[in-house]
Amino acid sequence: MIGNDFYTLELSNVFYSGQVEPGSCMQRIIGNIKTGVILKDVSMSVHSGEVLAVLGSKGSGKKALLDVISRRVQGPVRGQILLNNQPMGVCLFQQRCGYVTHKCDLIEGLTVEQTLYYTPTRLTGYLKKSKVKQVMADMALSQVSNRCIENLTKSEYRRLMIGIQLIKDPVILLLDEPTWDLDPLNTYLVVSILSNAAKKYGSAVVLTMEKPRSDVFPFLDRVLYLCLGDTVYAGGTRQMLEYFDAIEFPCPQLENPLMYYLCLSTVDRRSRERFLESNHQIAELVEKFKIEGGIYRKGTVITPTHPAEYKSPLLLGKIGAFNVAWTIYVRLLAATLSFKKSGIKQACLRLFLIPLYFALLWVFYRNTGLYQHTFVTRSGLVLNSLAGVYFLAVLNTVLLYPVYRTRYFQESQEGLYGGTIFLLTYNLVSIPFSFLSCLAAGAIIFPIIGSFENPMEYLYFSLILWACYMFAEQHTMASLMIVKDHLLAAIFNIYIICVCLTLSSGILRSIKGLQDWLFLITYATQPRYAAAFLNRQVFLFKDLNKPLPFDLKHNCTNMNLIETSILNGIANPYCRYASGQSFLSERYARDPGDNIFNGILDADLNIGITFAFTLGMIVFNMFLYLIPLPAFVKAKFRE
Template sequence: MIGSDYTLDLCNVFYSGQVEPGTCMQRVIGNIKTGIILKDVSMTVNSGEVLAVLGSKGSGKKALLDVISRRVQGPTRGQILLNNQPMSLCLFQQRCGYVTHKCDLIPGLTVEQTLYYTPTRLTGYLKKSKVKQVMADLALSQVSNRCVENLSKSEYRRLMIGIQLIKDPIILLLDEPTWDLDPLNTYLVVSILSNAAKKYGAAIVLTMEKPRSDVFPFLDRVLYLCLGDAVYAGGTRHMLEYFDAIGFPCPQLENPLMYYLCLSTVDRRSRERFLESNHQIAALVEKFKIEGGSYRKGTSISPSHVPEHKMPLLLGKIGSFNVAWTVYMRLLAASFSFRKEGLKQIFLRLFLTPIFFLFLWIFYNKMENYQQAIISKSGLILNSLAGVYFLGILNTVILYPTYRTRYFQESQEGLYGGTIFLLTYNLLSIPFSFVSVLASGAIVYPLMGSFEEPMEYLYFSLILWACYLFSEQQTMAILMIVKDHLSAAIFSIYITCVCLTLSSGILRSIKGLQEWLFHLTYATQARYAAAFLNRQVFLQPDLHNPLAFDAKHNCTNMNLIETSLLNGITNPYCRHANGQSFLSERYTRDQSDNIFNGILDFDLNIGITFAFSLGMIIFNMFLYLIPLPAFVKAKFRE
């Protein structure tokens, strides 16, 4: 790419969009205030040059970058040309880069890993060489093994730039790359960008709100914006000549960049100053439209020209398999990092659930097969179900948002879509959850009764695992549209609590539900999972014979027990003849019901429990393919 000539031209660009923030309801109904944000903006930048877009807040700097990158939603007019070819979204995504003001990188990865696991066309040795070259160019070699969460602001910004440079862009846009940096690091970042433009033959367009005088030599072109109007666009050194010619020479010892920025900014300190500055800026805009054409095309480096040699712009997309493999290896590298973030992920994914079940074992390990065991085992089933549901939610809201936000940002660059993202994330998460829940089941299953059949333990663990997967996928679906992880967790927990309360038959008997609530339970996974576990536990041989109340009180006269219960007489010691009697009380709605061929059917319950989990995974695949409204996407991607 070095030595290739590229020219980006903006010709009479207008853009209308939202001019002030609106409420969620206003966005939904379309009742938001819109206006013209960019007004007849024209500019040119060539390969190897750095163009600075200067202006105060609200001048339209970021809107200009979004128009060039084809990320805006409102109507645009005018032409955006790359080597005389219209700039399309596909062309920008393939050949250009955009460093946004905020970028959420994946914690646990080092600087070198972050660059290496960026999807590009390069692979193997070539990619490693490119990574080392970019780190050297950005002065990041000395921190190559440092995790991204431990970088300084300047190092983090340079890494964000490196993620785009690794893809060899011919046009690189940067939104406020020096924001909130000290003078030394501001100088460092701008000088690095200038060197990168010359070395890689890229045209760099960056926005700045407070330019310093020491960056003046690194800026080949400058564009001054005020409320969407271009006050000046052209060579940086020609700027002095132009403003001097129209009667606004820069005073000696003044920073010319800042001086003319103040000249192009509306003064709001008083009404008189506001009107005067508005009139002056309007005059400057009209003056540049009349006399600025030669300055816009000209440059202090080389005469403006349109390249005669046209290299192919579209190269074709990166292979889906290569992208998926890169994203998956990045997930593995972040998860198995033996640093703080990596260890946190390993703990949450592998050890948190077994620790919870270990606490359950401590509380329930002294159960004996008396009447109290009926209630205790029922409570253990409820706690086991609630544990996997809530821990699935907890792990998801802690671990998933970082990857989700990074996906939203990278999908806007056209690197990959929701299908690849969910496939790679599930390939990482599902094996972890399987091992974790399998170990958790081994801890508490001996408390349920006989441990003679290994398949019974496997069924028990698989049901818990299916519930874990469902809660995880349910929370991922909520996080699709809810940015705040706490709000998503509360909403997901609320749904789960309602389902457990109504459908499990543990906190409330199924037969006590109203008809419409009873039919509603068919649409919940908790109904089938709880029914399967209750059948598995309470039909064991240990709970088949009449159960004594305790070591001193027997319940041998079962006819007396059943007669007293039917007559409404409370037996002081014995409530349930056996496990089957308990199940009949919780699940029978009609005396003619055969609960073992209906609610407690073995094959039906295990099949539907897993069908819910698989269905939720497939639902998320489709959900992440649905185009979201712009105001929802903006919450995650900026």
């Protein structure tokens, strides 16, 4: 073994009660779920350099045992779980142990080497690079080091998942079904690699298997057979044959002993008679092991030279927050700027989707002309600009964010970092891209509604678009915290945006036509302020401060007659708006004497509150991701 330290994981009389049947979301919220005893008086031990296989049929409690050891369960646990005679707590497990779950969602666009290197550890620089190369060699991944993870085979992906945990030098490594759905050759490869890694690094490996093959028998130092939470056998693999011979259950020749005794420990449900017979037989096996299995439980231990000396303390302290944040940030940046298919897709969505949309708007709105219809046309342009950045922000977020969200939930279970670091690093990557994208979009569409003679007007236009984009992105990220389905999250957020735009933008429905209680609600929506700022910017443009003709044939120069006809209730068939100011008054003035330009259309107030909504949503998300979620909510992102 590379490490000279010797570690022992011991479980003594462990009982665990938890949920035994799946329940609906509402049942879980109100606590109306069926619970029962899942693990019953389980005792076992495993030492450095050993591989222990937990065997049992589906529902036997294999995964529950790993969750109990890793302290991830929510139900009551009785008994002792000790690492070198110290109680196994959450902090101790997260710092010194590793857990390879059945499913792990790695970040697309990264290569195998990048995925390993960007795993937060205490190692940095040259030492970390050396460790990555060593782990890739041990996991037989050196030949695919530059291959993207989405192009890996099942076996390579599983070995990469194991390598991510080995990078952290765990003294105890738990694995949930690492050979599931692998062919015989790759099953043999994975188990042999785990055995070699256990002896090389001095780790104690605990893995679950549902269908063990005979060729993995030599690599298993210990086995634990479970049936409905009861222990049928726990001890050395080679002593297992001796034990079952002693209780008159010898393994027939040419049979796979691992599979034979697994079948012996499984309830036969093919008929009522077989169910009762097998259930009675298993109950006898459990009782016999309680009486006669004590001497087999310890198995053969490779005694270290100085078993009482542990050269490194169990608790090493957490990794520095700055180092973790920097690693996560660089990983996000590498995935986004990757020249692989996934990276190109992310970069295109972040940089070019919004400018492409505004290029289409430019095609449709470029020939608006300075006629009466330009008031309605430009109003539609403002609406489409706002709706576009809102909807595209939702689309980008549901396409790009979930993979990082799911990886965060998985890594937060390992205690690597929390929600604040995750959101901070994600925003540091997202904000520059969205800012450049909105600047480009503003440059495309602004010439239709303004002039580059005053660059500050263009900058304000682009900043409003950017603030709206960021708000919708943060709002969608908040909903994706608890909503796993991308489509449902998109529909929910788009519905909210549509309601806000209809209610408070003053475009689809004038502000002055709203009832008082609806008007008060508009104060709590960002589109009210963003639309008011853009409408003022568009309709107070110098080319709109004079009467505009209806078309080439009908002029609107005599505005006194127009205003008189309007006051007398006579509809003018051609000229409705005397100027951009009269258009804004129609949309926003609730009373004839209102000074809307120092009130609802105040430019400084509107741009300030628009950004205040965005900043407020970012801060709200920071707090939201610190709130402990129910286990069943977080579990759906890990399973």
